[in-house]
Amino acid sequence: xxxxxxxxxxxxxxxxxxxxxxxxxxxxxxTVSWYQxxxxxxxxxxxxxxxxxxxxxxxxxxxxxxxxFPNYSSELNVNALELDDSALYLCxxxxxxxxxxxxxxxGTRLTVL
Amino acid sequence: AxxxxxxNHHVILSEAASLELGCNYSYGGTVNLFWYVQYPxxxxxxxxxxxxxxxLVKGIKGFEAEFIKSKFSFNLRKPSVQWSDTxxxxxxxxxxxxxxxxxxxxxxxxxxxx
Numbered sequence: 001x002x003x004x005x006x007x008x009x010x011x012x013x014x015x016x017x018x019x020x021x022x023x024x025x026x027x028x029x030x031t032v033s034w035y036q037x038x039x040x041x042x043x044x045x046x047x048x049x050x051x052x053x054x055x056x057x058x059x060x061x062x063x064x065x066x067x068x069f070p071n072y073s074s075e076l077n078v079n080a081l082e083l084d085d086s087a088l089y090l091c092x093x094x095x096x097x098x099x100x101x102x103x104x105x106x107g108t109r110l111t112v113l
Numbered sequence: 114a115x116x117x118x119x120x121n122h123h124v125i126l127s128e129a130a131s132l133e134l135g136c137n138y139s140y141g142g143t144v145n146l147f148w149y150v151q152y153p154x155x156x157x158x159x160x161x162x163x164x165x166x167x168x169l170v171k172g173i174k175g176f177e178a179e180f181i182k183s184k185f186s187f188n189l190r191k192p193s194v195q196w197s198d199t200x201x202x203x204x205x206x207x208x209x210x211x212x213x214x215x216x217x218x219x220x221x222x223x224x225x226x227x
Contacts, residue, residue, distance in 0.1 A: 004156075033213030042117070042203050042217030043157070056214045090157065094212050098145055099164055102212040104157040 003027060004093050004105035012111045013081050021076040021108045023091030031055070032074040033102060034066060035090040043090055049074055050096050078110075086112045115140040115206050119218035126194050127226050134189040134221050136204030143209040146187040148178055149217075152200045160202070162212075163187065174198070196227045 003026035013019050025032050031050045035043035045058035049068035063079040072093070078085055088109050094102035120135040138144065148160040161172025168180040178189045187204060201222050205215040 042219045048213045096211050098211055101159050106156055
């Protein structure tokens with residue numbers, strides 16, 4: 001049991017819509033990272049939040065945005081959905097130290113039609 | 114930017130066979146290296162990690178990996194696989210920062226036949 005939870009489990013949207021995905025971090029963790037995993041590929045780093053501030057971003061456009069709350073839970077928002085946004089979205093929590101392990105949630109499967 | 118290459122997309126072995134999964138990365142600076150595993154129906158989880166020191170690192174369930182800096186490689190090994198090792202394995206690297214900012218390879222699916 002990793003302690004990281006994500007909601008919803010599955011989601012179907014249409015092109016142009018907006019979506020919000022949620023993640024509850026493991027107790028005591030102050031860092032949340034979001035990844036996009038397309039079918040047949042490895043997770044791709046979207047961005048990371050540390051103590052409510054964005055702390056690094058991968059090669060994703062600004063329509064991917066996020067938030068982290070005082071309890072360290074986090075949201076991923078995607079505006080103007082495109083077909084290529086269909087993927088598994090993973091959240092992982094950790095402490096902000098290189099030696100600490102990140103723990104993954106089960107993911108949210110997003111389908112864009 | 115870093116990149117990670119996993120050479121084998123799908124490996125099929127019989128129980129008790131030895132395993133080696135290849136991982137090469139491209140980055141010129143100090144790196145942290147990871148292997149993650151995803152068992153069927155479970156979350157992605159850490160198998161082992163390398164930060165510094167002994168280049169041969171041991172992880173859970175009898176897995177080990179060797180960091181060879183000159184070859185930019187971090188291959189995963191297990192002397193004798195079991196049916197329960199059937200899973201997808203991902204190699205990841207980051208530029209000496211926290212584990213969350215990692216670049217992953219595309220994974221290797223391991224199927225172990227009983």
